[in-house]
Amino acid sequence: MNAHTTNIAALLKRNQAFATTEDRRHVMPHSFIPRQRSFVITCLDPRVDPAAFLGLRLGDAIVVRALGGRVSAATLRDVAYFSYLVETKAPEGPYFEVTVIHHTDCGSSLLADETFRHRFAERAGYD
Numbered sequence: 001m002n003a004h005t006t007n008i009a010a011l012l013k014r015n016q017a018f019a020t021t022e023d024r025r026h027v028m029p030h031s032f033i034p035r036q037r038s039f040v041i042t043c044l045d046p047r048v049d050p051a052a053f054l055g056l057r058l059g060d061a062i063v064v065r066a067l068g069g070r071v072s073a074a075t076l077r078d079v080a081y082f083s084y085l086v087e088t089k090a091p092e093g094p095y096f097e098v099t100v101i102h103h104t105d106c107g108s109s110l111l112a113d114e115t116f117r118h119r120f121a122e123r124a125g126y127d
Helices: 009-021 073-089 106-112 114-124
Strands: 036-041 061-066 097-101
Touching: 009 114, 036 073, 106 114
Parallel strands: 036 061, 036 097
Antiparallel strands: none
16 A cells, blocks of 8 residues: 555554564553553544653553543443453452543534534434
8 A cells, every 4th residue: 555545554564563572561460450450531633642641651551542531321331341350350459440531722622613514414324
């Protein structure tokens, strides 16, 4: 593929390099429990990177990114699944905390504009 049409090749190359590092091997005894015992829900905006503004490293937290950092039914299912996983596979803990983080200048604020919201809903097939 043309380098101007995709960045996937570069991402795959970085992933291959990462796979050779030791970073991915430093996990908790229960690999599904993050080191910081945090489940972070934040916006999908690329300017909002929890690794950068919270100082997170690989394995420190579970991060769910959603439009506007909103907690949807899907997000609740993720939290419920993770809670069940911990309760059944590591009943002694450690447990985790859920943190919801919003940010300034969020693009989802455009949904406050009725025309924009209705046009988006129409395009996406939502009521």
